[in-house]
Amino acid sequence: ADLVIGYGLYLDLVADLTRHAEKRTYPLGKERQRCADAIAEAASGRDVALVCSGDPGIYAMATLVMELLERSNDEAAARIEVSVLPGVSALQVAAARAGAPLGHDFAAISLSDLLTPMAVIEARLEAAAAGDFALALYNPVSRRRRTALATARRILLAHRSPETPVVIARNLGRNGETVDVTTLGQLEVDRVDMLSIVLVGAQGTRSFRRVSGGSWTYTPRGYDVS
Known part of the structure; x- marks a missing residue:
């Protein structure tokens, strides 16, 4: 170019x-x-x-x-020739850093109400929660918008355990990258900023300690591993 x-x-x-x-x-x-x-x-x-x-x-x-x-x-x-070149989305990087939290069915929802009314966002959260999808929450907060993530947390807690694993990934692929694993019950809005993506597990999502420290998080596909 x-x-x-x-x-x-x-x-x-x-x-x-x-x-x-x-x-x-x-x-x-x-x-x-x-x-x-x-x-x-x-x-x-x-x-x-x-x-x-x-x-x-x-x-x-x-x-x-x-x-x-x-x-x-x-x-x-x-007449112009347009090529859309695929990239690696934040949800893929965050999931890879954490293990495999999106290993089964999942949905991506943006919490920004700049282009989508909050009522529509809440309806989508309700549908995804009722369907037991793991979730990738884009644009969880901004400088002016601090309540959408709390609303999402409230909706999700009505459908799944407060012990559900949650991944907070920030600055992915850049200096200062952090990836933290918490739970839905302990998710705090103040831990999240506009450079973050939040992954919320489904009912079957699990976490276990990794040898190097921290936790692995994954959502089972249903294979027989006994």
């Missing part, structure tokens, strides 16, 4: 790979402008890389690019 577009932090993470390209950064909250700029520049003939965190199709920019392309009346934009 001769032009790389993205949130400044994400571009910093791939600086070694993009040193010969023009960089164009956008702040949080300017996602639409970011994607529209990438489409416009690609339509003009440039080779553009739109950089996201994790996987571009999971709570990232691929869906917005698709929506803008579908709605566009620009013939040049309709």
Whole structure:
């Protein structure tokens, strides 16, 4: 690519790979402008890389690019070649660090009400809890939003034990990475920030001590291991 577009932090993470390209950064909250700029520049003939965190199709920019392309009346934009390159999502990294907490059926739910009403989020939490899915909770808190995780905890506790294992993973793949295992009953909002992802086990999820310290967490598939 001769032009790389993205949130400044994400571009910093791939600086070694993009040193010969023009960089164009956008702040949080300017996602639409970011994607529209990438489409416009690609339509003009440039080779553009739109950089996201994790996987571009999971709570990232691929869906917005698709929506803008579908709605566009620009013939040049309709002709651009788009490649969505898969990445490793935070839920995969967090699960791998902790063991295999998402080893059986699971659901991913974002707790951000910026684009989705809280009533819809709560309904999805209720459905996932009733279905006994392990959960990956994205965007659990932000500077202005501190109650959604507590709401999720309350809903989940109505369906599963307070001893249910919970993984709190922060700064995955970056300096200061931490992965802690606690329980649903002991989950505290103040231990979580906007750089965290929270994995909540299903009814069958288990934890056991690892030799190197800390705990392994996994959700059995149902194999006969007797």
